[in-house]
Amino acid sequence: MSTIYIGLIxxxxxxxxxxxxxxxxxxxxxxxxxxxxxxxxxxxxxxxxLRVDPDAFTAARLARLDAEVGQAFAEAAVKLMDxxxxxxxxxxxxxxxxxxxxxxxxxxxxHTLQIGDPSRIAAHTGIDVVxxxxxxxxxxxxxxxxxAPLIHQVLLAHSSENRVVVNLGGIANVTLLPAxxxxxxxxxxxxxxxxxxxxxTHHPDQGRDGKTPRFDADGRWAASGSVDKAWLAxxxxxxxxxxxxxxxxxxxxxSPAWLRQRxxxxxxxxxxxxxxxxxxxxxxxxxxxxERFVPFRPDRILLCGGGVANTHLVRRIxxxxxDTPVESTAEHGIDPGFVEATLxxxxxxxxxxxxxxxxxxxxGARHPVRLGALWPAP
Numbered sequence: 001m002s003t004i005y006i007g008l009i010x011x012x013x014x015x016x017x018x019x020x021x022x023x024x025x026x027x028x029x030x031x032x033x034x035x036x037x038x039x040x041x042x043x044x045x046x047x048x049x050l051r052v053d054p055d056a057f058t059a060a061r062l063a064r065l066d067a068e069v070g071q072a073f074a075e076a077a078v079k080l081m082d083x084x085x086x087x088x089x090x091x092x093x094x095x096x097x098x099x100x101x102x103x104x105x106x107x108x109x110x111h112t113l114q115i116g117d118p119s120r121i122a123a124h125t126g127i128d129v130v131x132x133x134x135x136x137x138x139x140x141x142x143x144x145x146x147x148a149p150l151i152h153q154v155l156l157a158h159s160s161e162n163r164v165v166v167n168l169g170g171i172a173n174v175t176l177l178p179a180x181x182x183x184x185x186x187x188x189x190x191x192x193x194x195x196x197x198x199x200x201t202h203h204p205d206q207g208r209d210g211k212t213p214r215f216d217a218d219g220r221w222a223a224s225g226s227v228d229k230a231w232l233a234x235x236x237x238x239x240x241x242x243x244x245x246x247x248x249x250x251x252x253x254x255s256p257a258w259l260r261q262r263x264x265x266x267x268x269x270x271x272x273x274x275x276x277x278x279x280x281x282x283x284x285x286x287x288x289x290x291e292r293f294v295p296f297r298p299d300r301i302l303l304c305g306g307g308v309a310n311t312h313l314v315r316r317i318x319x320x321x322x323d324t325p326v327e328s329t330a331e332h333g334i335d336p337g338f339v340e341a342t343l344x345x346x347x348x349x350x351x352x353x354x355x356x357x358x359x360x361x362x363x364g365a366r367h368p369v370r371l372g373a374l375w376p377a378p
Contacts, residue, residue, distance in 0.1 A: 002092040004032070006080060006127070007345030008073050009097040010116070011306065012170025012193060012251045014039060014047045015215075017073055018341040019080040021091070024349055029154065033084035034338045037076040043068055047099065054102050054252055062101075062115070069099050070117030074124035081125075088126040088377075095348025095372075096121055096131045097340070103250035105143040111135075112144045118375040129375040130348040136372070142365030145248035149175035149185035149362050151343035155334055157183070161299040164290060165329070166317075167339070168192065168307025170251050172286050178296055184361045186245035188289035189238070190254045191307050194278045195222065197256050202271045216275060219312025225276030231264050235281045236288070245293055246364035282307075283316035290321075297324075304329040304336035347371055 003025040010017045016039050021032040039047070046065055050057045073096055081087070098116030105112065118131035134144040152165040152175040165175040172191035176184045192215065199216045216222055240249055259278075267274050290298070301324055307313055308328050318326045329336045350357060356368040 002090055004086070004091050005345040005348050006077050006091055006094040007097075007341040007343065007348070008077060008094060008116075008121075009341050009344055010039065010069070010073075010099040011340065012100065014044055014051075014099065015306075017076040018338055019076045020338045020341040020345060021080055021084050021086060022342055022345040024346075029342055029346060031335065031338065031342065032086070033080055034335065034341070035076065035080045035083055036337070037072070037079055040072065043072060047101070050101050051251055052256060066115040066117050067120060069115050070120035071124070073098070073116045074121040077121065077125050077127070091125075091127050093128040093130050093348045093352055094121060094125060095133070095344035095346070095351075096129055097133060097344045098131060100250060102252055103145065103248065104252075105138060105145070105248055110138045110144070112138060122375045122377045126377050128352075128377050130351045130372045131375065133344065133347055133372045136369040137359050137363050137365050140359075140365040140367055140369050142359055142363030142369075143186075143246050143248040144363060145250075146173040146175075146185055146187055146362065147347070147359075147371075148173055148340055148343055149183050150357065150359075151339060151346055152185075153177060153183040154346065155339070155342075156302055156329065156332060157181075162296045163300050163302060164294060164298040165302045165304065166286065168303060168305040168310070168313070169340075170196070171249060171254065172282065172307075173248075174286070174290060174294070176294055176296075179299075182361065184245070186289075186293070186362075187248045187250075189241055189249065189282075189285040190278075191282050191286070191305070191313075192310065193251045193254055194259050195219075195275060195282065195310075195313075197259065198271070198275055198278060216310070219279055219310040221272060222275040222279040223312040225270075225272035225274070227280045228264065228273055228277045232277050232280055232284065235262065235277075236284060238285075241285050241288060246362065248363070279310075279313050280316055282313060283320055286317060287320040300324070301326045302329050302332065303327065304334070304339040306337060308336040 098114035102113040118129040138144040163177040170193035
C-alpha cells in the first residue's frame with residue numbers, strides 16, 4: 001500500500017490553498033513537494049463576504065461556494081502532483097481540511113463548517129479523499145480545534161526541552177509539548193486576522209494584481225505607527241482571553257464587526273496607529289495566554305504559520321517573552337508555511353489505518369475519536 005498522501009488546507013486568511021505531498025515511509029513524515037495555489041479573486045471575494053455575516057448568507061450561495069472551493073482544492077492537488085511528477089496511482093489518499101466558514105463550539109448544538117466538496121476532489125483527482133475532520137470531535141464534546149497540536153507533537157516534541165509551538169494564522173493557537181511527553185493546546189485569539197482586515201480596508205488595491213500580498217508585508221505598515229496603550233488595554237479585556245482551555249475560536253468571532261465595534265473615534269484619521277496597536281494586541285494576547293495557561297516555563301518557542309513572515313509581529317512577541325528563545329520551525333527543518341497541510345495528510349493516513357485520534361487533552365472531548373470520513377475515488 002502506498003505511503004504517500006496529500007494534505008490540503010485554506011487557512012483563515014483565505015489567501016490561497018496550501019498543498020503538500022508527504023511520504024510516511026520513514027520514521028518521520030517527509031515532504032516530497034509543496035505548493036501554495038492562490039485563491040481565485042472572485043472566490044476570495046465570496047468567502048470574504050460570507051465571513052462578514054454567515055447568518056445572512058443564503059443556503060443556495062453556500063452550496064455553490066462549496067462546489068467552487070472543492071474544485072479549487074482539486075486543481076491544487078493536481079498542480080501539486082504535476083510539480084512532483086507523481087501520478088494518482090501513487091497517492092493513497094488526500095486529506096482535505098477545506099475552508100472553515102463557521103466555527104461555534106460553544107453553541108448548545110456545537111457546530112463547525114468547512115466547505116470544499118470532497119466528492120469533487122475525488123472525482124477530479126481519481127484519489128480517495130478523507131475530509132470532514134472536525135465534527136466527530138465536537139460530537140464527543142470537544143472543541144473541534146485546534147488540531148495542529150497533533151502534528152506538532154509528531155514533528156517537534158523534544159525529550160529534553162519544554163516547548164511551546166505557536167501557529168500564527170488568522171487566529172493564533174499554541175501547542176504545549178513538555179519534555180516529559182504528552183500534548184495539549186488551544187486557540188489564544190487573533191494573530192493576523194485584524195491586521196489583514198485593516199490593511200485591506202485602507203489599501204484596497206493591494207493584491208488585486210494577484211502578485212502583491214493582501215496583507216501588511218513584514219508588518220512594515222504597523223512598524224511605522226505608534227501603539228495606543230489605552231486602547232490596547234481595552235482590547236485586552238476581551239473575555240475570551242481570560243477563558244481557561246480547552247478553548248477554540250475563529251474569524252467569525254474575531255470578525256471585522258468585532259473590530260469596528262471597538263475602534264476609537266480617531267481610527268480613520270490615524271489608521272497606521274490602529275495597525276500598530278492591532279499588531280501589539282496579537283502579541284500581547286498570545287503571550288498573556290502563554291504566561292497564564294502554560295503550566296511550565298518554555299525552554300523554546302517555535303513559530304509556524306503565515307505570521308512567521310510578519311517580522312514586526314515576531315519582534316513584538318519576542319519583546320514580550322524576554323529571554324525565552326523564539327525561533328521559526330524552519331530552523332528545525334520544518335517549513336512553517338506547510339505544517340498544517342502536513343497535518344491533514346497525516347490525519348488522512350490515520351483515518352485509512354482505522355486509528356482513533358487522542359484529541360481529549362487538546363479539545364476536551366470525552367474520548368478519542370476517529371476523525372474524518374471517506375469519499376472514495378470513482
